[in-house]
Amino acid sequence: MKPSPFTYHAPTTTAELTELLGTLDDVRIIAGGQSLMPMMNFRFVQPGHLIDLNTVGGLAYVDVQRDFIEIGASTRQRFLQRSQDIAKHMPIVGEALSHVGHRQTRARGTIGGSLCHFDPSAELVNMAALHDAVLTLTSVDGDRSISFGEFGLGFLTTSVQPNEFLRSVRLARWPEGHGYGFEEFAMRHGDFAICAVSCLMTLDDRGAIDRLAVAVSGVSETPVRLTEMEGRLRGTMPDAGTATDLAAAAGDIEAMSDAYITSDYRSHLARVITRRAFTKATERADQRVRA
Amino acid sequence: MKDLRTISVTVNGTPYSREVETRRTLADFLRLDLKLTGTHLGCEHGACGACTVRVEGEAVRSCLMLAVQTNGKSVATVEGLAKDGKLTPMQNQFWEKHGLQCGFCTPGILMTMTEFLEENPDPTESEVRDALSGNICRCTGYQAIVDAVLATAAQARGEQ
Numbered sequence: 001m002k003p004s005p006f007t008y009h010a011p012t013t014t015a016e017l018t019e020l021l022g023t024l025d026d027v028r029i030i031a032g033g034q035s036l037m038p039m040m041n042f043r044f045v046q047p048g049h050l051i052d053l054n055t056v057g058g059l060a061y062v063d064v065q066r067d068f069i070e071i072g073a074s075t076r077q078r079f080l081q082r083s084q085d086i087a088k089h090m091p092i093v094g095e096a097l098s099h100v101g102h103r104q105t106r107a108r109g110t111i112g113g114s115l116c117h118f119d120p121s122a123e124l125v126n127m128a129a130l131h132d133a134v135l136t137l138t139s140v141d142g143d144r145s146i147s148f149g150e151f152g153l154g155f156l157t158t159s160v161q162p163n164e165f166l167r168s169v170r171l172a173r174w175p176e177g178h179g180y181g182f183e184e185f186a187m188r189h190g191d192f193a194i195c196a197v198s199c200l201m202t203l204d205d206r207g208a209i210d211r212l213a214v215a216v217s218g219v220s221e222t223p224v225r226l227t228e229m230e231g232r233l234r235g236t237m238p239d240a241g242t243a244t245d246l247a248a249a250a251g252d253i254e255a256m257s258d259a260y261i262t263s264d265y266r267s268h269l270a271r272v273i274t275r276r277a278f279t280k281a282t283e284r285a286d287q288r289v290r291a
Numbered sequence: 292m293k294d295l296r297t298i299s300v301t302v303n304g305t306p307y308s309r310e311v312e313t314r315r316t317l318a319d320f321l322r323l324d325l326k327l328t329g330t331h332l333g334c335e336h337g338a339c340g341a342c343t344v345r346v347e348g349e350a351v352r353s354c355l356m357l358a359v360q361t362n363g364k365s366v367a368t369v370e371g372l373a374k375d376g377k378l379t380p381m382q383n384q385f386w387e388k389h390g391l392q393c394g395f396c397t398p399g400i401l402m403t404m405t406e407f408l409e410e411n412p413d414p415t416e417s418e419v420r421d422a423l424s425g426n427i428c429r430c431t432g433y434q435a436i437v438d439a440v441l442a443t444a445a446q447a448r449g450e451q
Contacts (some may be wrong), residue, residue: 104351
């Protein structure tokens with residue numbers, strides 16, 4: 001229940017950080033430590049070198065641009081929860097964050113740490129999938145930007161190379177007045193979700209779906225976007241029939257099974273939660289259209 | 292082959308300088324090196340909340356931070372709440388409302404809820420329960436804890 005010995009490094013600049021990453025082997029980067037520290041305490045992870053991201057300046061920020069919001073990797077979950085910019089332009093992120101752990105873990109936990117840990121049921125991983133995230137990875141060779149699909153490979157696995165760190169993530173903005181809904185089911189509030197579904201929607205002036213995005217988490221090893229259905233439902237009215245079609249698509253995702261939760265139950269939850277998230281997004285989009 | 296660092300930390304207003312092994316958690320640093328055993332360790336993986344302390348004013352899990360990460364920072368623990376033997380209003384309300392039975396979870400709950408009331412001086416019961424969700428009490432005393440926190444808030448607002 002105590003971490004095994006490691007050599008600790010506290011770089012203060014990204015140049016120092018990439019230099020360390022380029023020269024050391026057997027490295028783990030610690031950000032908020034809310035996933036890595038438990039794994040080290042249990043000795044599931046026993047790194048030879050631990051590099052602290054907390055001492056590196058300039059990695060915690062929220063920068064609102066016309067088409068996206070860029071968030072620095074070290075930005076704390078609690079900071080995002082309190083950010084007026086996030087509340088105004090990307091309110092679903094605040095809703096998702098209320099399900100992430102507890103206030104004490106959100107005070108330390110970072111968006112970059114959540115993404116790099118890549119738990120398939122993590123709410124911020126879901127947000128990255130939903131918002132077509134573009135992630136910037138940095139090494140001594142410079143920056144490279146990759147899509148969320150290229151970033152997340154599977155359970156606790158990303159394509160970040162040993163000499164790279166995640167510097168920032170860009171989440172695509174949706175127009176003012178879009179509808180949004182985030183719903184999840186967990187055994188207790190703050191636990192890892194068994195299933196979480198997020199939905200963004202814009203309506204045209206007839207009240208029909210103009211644009212739709214749905215991300216389903218906890219069912220597979222990465223969040224799944226219902227891409228085909230998002231396209232097919234364009235132009236249809238967001239009614240009970242549409243919700244049923246969407247829920248059916250979520251239920252068709254091949255679901256994982258473990259000692260506690262069967263795949264059938266996960267699929268059932270995916271259908272139920274998808275319907276709820278879609279309905280909530282519809283209600284919110286609707287109100288704005290009529291207003 | 293121990294990886295050692297000398298750190299300077301202010302705990303409950305008192306500055307300390309100590310050489311620590313870098314793998315030392317903040318919780319163990321407080322308990323074993325500074326002998327401040329009021330901070331309790333339940334699960335050591337961030338689930339129970341018993342070890343909650345405040346670092347730079349924010350309530351955090353001290354089992355999920357390394358002591359070396361608090362270098363140059365200020366830490367507040369349960370020992371710093373009462374001054375000259377005088378309990379804080381929240382501690383008094385825990386006494387009055389029977390907000391503790393065995394007391395193991397109490398230090399973490401006091402540190403969490405003290406921070407919470409500074410942020411939200413007029414909470415609803417539901418908000419108190421949400422803020423309390425990261426602290427486990429196995430005596431099942433939540434109702435009395437919620438009562439104590441709500442009474443503390445009401446008292447601070449001059450309603451009691």
